Each structure stands twice: as structure tokens, then as C-alpha cells.
Amino acid sequence: MAFADGIADFRSDTVTRPTPEMIEAMANAPVGDDVYKDDPTVNALEEESAAAVGKEAALYVPTGTMGNQLAIQYHTNPGEEVLAHEGSHVRSIEGGAPQAYAGVGFRTVSGEGGRISPDDVDAAMAMAGFFPRISLMVWENTHNLSGGRVIPIEVMEETSARAREHGLAVHIDGARIFNAVAASGVPAERWAACGDTIQFCFSKGLGAPVGSIICGPADVIAEIRYLRKRMGGGMRQAGVIAAAARVALAGRERLVEDHVLARKLGEALAHRFPGGVDLDQIETNMVRVDFEALGMGWPEVKGRLEAAGVKANPPMGASWRLVTHRDVDAADVDRLVGALS
Numbered sequence: 001m002a003f004a005d006g007i008a009d010f011r012s013d014t015v016t017r018p019t020p021e022m023i024e025a026m027a028n029a030p031v032g033d034d035v036y037k038d039d040p041t042v043n044a045l046e047e048e049s050a051a052a053v054g055k056e057a058a059l060y061v062p063t064g065t066m067g068n069q070l071a072i073q074y075h076t077n078p079g080e081e082v083l084a085h086e087g088s089h090v091r092s093i094e095g096g097a098p099q100a101y102a103g104v105g106f107r108t109v110s111g112e113g114g115r116i117s118p119d120d121v122d123a124a125m126a127m128a129g130f131f132p133r134i135s136l137m138v139w140e141n142t143h144n145l146s147g148g149r150v151i152p153i154e155v156m157e158e159t160s161a162r163a164r165e166h167g168l169a170v171h172i173d174g175a176r177i178f179n180a181v182a183a184s185g186v187p188a189e190r191w192a193a194c195g196d197t198i199q200f201c202f203s204k205g206l207g208a209p210v211g212s213i214i215c216g217p218a219d220v221i222a223e224i225r226y227l228r229k230r231m232g233g234g235m236r237q238a239g240v241i242a243a244a245a246r247v248a249l250a251g252r253e254r255l256v257e258d259h260v261l262a263r264k265l266g267e268a269l270a271h272r273f274p275g276g277v278d279l280d281q282i283e284t285n286m287v288r289v290d291f292e293a294l295g296m297g298w299p300e301v302k303g304r305l306e307a308a309g310v311k312a313n314p315p316m317g318a319s320w321r322l323v324t325h326r327d328v329d330a331a332d333v334d335r336l337v338g339a340l341s
């Protein structure tokens with residue numbers, strides 16, 4: 001259902017508001033100083049998160065960006081390169097943090113839907129000793145800029161194995177890994193095993209107001225805890241927000257509802273604007289529309305949506321991304337499609 005002010009917001013799954021259950025959990029959370037590891041709510045969240053992805057330990061961080069960047073700092077040295085997809089969030093949408101904080105560059109590949117193949121890894125490593133050293137490969141699953149596509153587990157397993165043969169560490173930006181789980185039925189542990197570390201976000205489709213978590217072996221997480229302190233990410237009585245994240249994590253199975261709604265939205269738009277949506281590419285909670293197919297410019301689309309109380313981001317080039325989440329429903333989809341008709 002739309003927000004209390006009637007706005008249906010399709011810009012991102014980050015726009016959700018805390019549920020009454022989350023607010024109650026936050027109000028009643030036992031807390032302590034988490035920098036001293038004294039916050040029982042944060043400790044519980046870390047244990048539950050590590051267990052959810054089959055890793056030994058976990059560390060609560062304020063944002064997905066911080067989780068990814070701490071992993072990059074841990075796994076690399078200045079002057080090295082990270083092997084990643086050209087459209088990966090860590091490279092393109094984290095404010096240049098890898099260059100600024102870890103002092104690393106990128107070697108990029110351009111596989112379909114965020115994929116990296118074993119051959120891509122071999123090719124990247126072919127000039128080892130001459131080109132900048134590659135020490136880390138980063139996956140992003142689901143892949144945001146490809147429209148929430150799921151990188152198949154077989155691809156991740158095969159390519160991660162090849163990367164490890166070359167001595168690379170592997171990190172997974174699993175901001176939406178539970179969307180991949182919901183879409184594929186493949187358990188989270190199996191995806192997480194493709195990386196030494198994995199971060200996932202409570203503040204995306206899971207619906208919590210704040211926070212992400214990085215999971216991995218206990219000794220790695222202990223060192224990343226130190227790096228978090230250095231980055232100013234020690235949050236003291238963070239149980240106040242971790243309480244909502246616990247509720248979000250426990251409710252992760254509802255993500256399939258967002259996927260069903262995204263398909264409904266995609267089908268309605270494909271019906272109204274033939275050729276405008278490739279339905280095969282709707283795998284999770286995102287719909288990518290060929291904006292040209294609408295036959296209207298962004299100012300007109302924006303005006304129509306605003307008049308109907310609907311929010312959407314502008315297109316990036318010809319690609320227009322709409323995102324479903326717990327705070328939009330079938331009536332909001334009808335409202336969006338109606339406004340464009």
C-alpha cells in the first residue's frame with residue numbers, strides 16, 4: 001500500500017518506511033555500547049545474519065557502501081586493481097570510494113546481466129606481472145544496473161573457482177542477495193560460499209530503515225571491525241536500529257511478493273507499450289522499460305505521474321527503472337500504468 005500521504009514511490013526499494021513491528025522492536029530494544037561489543041541487539045543481529053548466509057561471523061555497518069568498501073580495503077593494497085563488472089555499484093555508484101580510500105583501480109568486464117566468466121578472469125590475469133596486480137574480484141547479485149537480474153549460481157561457482165585458482169580473493173556485493181534467493185530457490189549459503197566475504201543490506205527490499213552487514217570468516221571480520229572503527233563506523237547503542245534490521249531479516253521470505261508485483265507491472269506496461277518491456281528480464285523486483293517506447297519525454301511522464309501521486313526516477317539514457325517493494329501494491333501499479341495511458 002502507498003504511504004500515508006498517498007504517494008506511491010517506485011524509485012527504489014530503499015524508500016520503504018519501518019513497519020509497526022519494527023518501530024515496536026526499536027522502542028524496546030536492549031542496547032549497550034557496540035564498540036565494546038556490549039549491544040545485545042547488535043550481537044543477535046550479527047549472529048543471525050552470519051547464520052543466514054552460512055558464514056562464521058558478521059559485522060553491522062551503517063550502509064551497503066561502507067560494507068563493500070571495508071571489504072575492498074581488507075582484500076587489497078593501494079595500487080592494485082579490482083576485477084568487477086563495468087556496471088557494478090562498487091565501481092560506479094559509491095562516490096569513487098575505492099580510489100579515495102583503498103587507492104585501487106578497476107579492471108572491468110561487460111558480461112550480460114552482471115556476469116563475469118572464467119574466461120574473463122583468465123584474460124584479466126594474462127598480463128599479471130606487467131599490468132596492475134588484481135587482488136580481488138567483486139560480484140554483485142542481484143545486479144542493480146542490469147535491472148535486478150540474477151547471476152546464475154553455476155556461473156558464480158565456476159568463475160569464483162577460477163578466480164581462486166588465480167589467487168584472487170572474492171567479495172560479493174549481495175545488497176539484494178535475498179532477492180536472488182527468492183527468485184531462484186538457491187539457498188543463501190550457496191551464493192555466499194562463492195565469496196570470502198559478502199555484504200547484504202537490510203535497508204533495501206528487506207525494508208529496515210538503516211543498515212547493512214558484512215559476513216565472513218571470524219578472523220577476517222575481526223580485522224574489518226578495526227577498519228570500520230577507522231572509517232568512523234562504530235555506532236555505539238546501535239541496537240536501536242539493529243532491532244528493525246532483525247525484524248526485516250526474519251521476514252525475508254516476503255520478497256517473492258515484490259517479484260510478483262514487478263511482473264504484474266511489467267506485463268501491464270508491455271501491454272500498454274508493445275515492445276517497451278522485455279518480460280524475460282524481469283527476474284526480481286525491478287522492471288526496465290525502454291523509455292522511447294512510451295512516446296513521451298520525461299517532463300510529460302513526470303508531470304503525469306506527479307498528478308497521479310506517483311514517484312519514479314528519470315530514465316538513464318533509454319533505460320527506465322521502476323522498483324517494487326513492500327510499500328507499493330497492485331492498486332499503485334494500476335495507478336502508475338493508468339497515469340501513462
Ligand SMILES: Cc1ncc(COP(=O)(O)O)c(C=O)c1O
Pocket residue numbers: 014062063064065066068089090140142144173175176201203212
Ligand atoms: C547493488 C548495491 N550495492 C550497494 C549499495 C549501497 O548501499 P547503501 O545505499 O546503503 O550505501 C546499493 C544501493 O542502492 C546497491 O544497489
